[in-house]
Amino acid sequence: MTNQNQIVNVPEETIVSKILVIRDKKVMLDKDLAGLYYVQTKVLNQAVKRNRNRFPDDFMFQLTSQELESVVSQFVTPSKRVFGGSNPYVFTEQGVAMLSSVLKSDRAVQVNIQIIRTFTKLREILMENKTLAERLEKLEIKYGKDTATIFKALRYLLKKDATPEIEERPKEKMGFSV
Secondary structure (H helix, E strand, C coil): CCCCCCCCCCCHHHHHHCEEEECCEEEEEHHHHHHHHCCCHHHHHHHHHHCHHHCCCCCEEECCHHHHHHHHHHCCCCCHHHHCCCCCEEECHHHHHHHHHHCCCHHHHHHHHHHHHHHHHHHHHHHHHHHHHHHHHHHHHHHHHHHHHHHHHHHHHHCCCCCCCCCCCCCCCCCCCC
């Protein structure tokens, strides 16, 4: 157990890198949470099973074989064997919050606080981007076609995996012509 006076500090980037989107929900794998809490995955899952009534389906669910294949291929996990014999469980933000009530260590409580703060920060960033996109749309309507290229470029910058929709102008020949 962590000493009461010892403060646990998990870098925010570490937490963010462990958040996945599955079934349109931001979740964390049982294995990753166990690693952050310094407990074995089976210990975490046993604590959850003993308190199953605290973890409804919107707090925690088990991955299907297809979802597990997707996780393995997307995140360069060497194989499904990394997850043990059965499909892993994933926890939503609410499920992570509930974990602190079933895991009794000081570290679990402190790490949970950091994870919840990270989820909240991600939600705020997403809302800021959504608000900015809505404002851009209103400006584009207001100023019309004259600024369409600028708005396309700005929308491109707001999207993570977008390709630019900016029209390329024909290149002019350079140099002297005879």
